[in-house]
Amino acid sequence: MSEGAPDRSPQAPRRSDASTAAGAGTNGPSDIALSRIRVGGMIEQAELIFQPSPEYPQLAKMARIQGTVRLEAVIAKDGTIEELKLVSGHPLLVKAAMDAVWHWRYQPTQMNGEAVEVITEVDVNFTLGQ
Numbered sequence: 219m220s221e222g223a224p225d226r227s228p229q230a231p232r233r234s235d236a237s238t239a240a241g242a243g244t245n246g247p248s249d250i251a252l253s254r255i256r257v258g259g260m261i262e263q264a265e266l267i268f269q270p271s272p273e274y275p276q277l278a279k280m281a282r283i284q285g286t287v288r289l290e291a292v293i294a295k296d297g298t299i300e301e302l303k304l305v306s307g308h309p310l311l312v313k314a315a316m317d318a319v320w321h322w323r324y325q326p327t328q329m330n331g332e333a334v335e336v337i338t339e340v341d342v343n344f345t346l347g348q
Contacts, residue, residue, distance in 0.1 A: 264293050264336055265325040272318035274344060278310040287315035287342045295333040297324040305339060315342035 287307030294300040299320050304312055319340060326333040 264297075264327045264338060266322060267297070267325050268321070268323035270318055270321050272314040272342060272344075274346075275310055275314050278308070278314075278344065279346065281310065282346060283308055283310050284345050285311060285343075287311050287344070289315065289319055289340050289342070291319065291338055291340055293324050293327065293336045293338065295326055295335055297326045300335065307342075311342075311344050315344075318342065 285308045288305040289307075290303045290305050291299055292301035299322055302316055302319055304316070307315060319342065322340075327336045328334070
């Protein structure tokens with residue numbers, strides 16, 4: 219790995235709960251969230267097909283800051299990132315991680331032959347060269 223190159227391997231979520239729509243809804247915003255499926259259990263990890271590297275923030279390099287930014291991502295039916303939420307990470311690394319992950323693309327996740335939205339966690343690792 220070259221100096222300053224972030225290791226951006228997505229990680230499977232730590233939990234294995236699945237959240238699916240349970241019963242009839244009102245077609246409001248909460249129904250949209252209920253139709254998403256959390257990766258784990260019987261749902262496979264979404265396959266990442268396009269993963270541009272984040273730029274290591276210059277200030278973080280100068281301060282020798284390394285670490286992992288963990289994000290919760292909603293992957294849309296077409297494989298694009300629909301929502302992104304910070305779970306944890308150093309404040310100087312968060313923006314670069316989020317900017318990169320917004321551009322990531324996944325193979326659409328299928329359930330019973332139909333594309334579904336999924337919620338998963340991804341880790342963006344920033345390490346300085348030795």
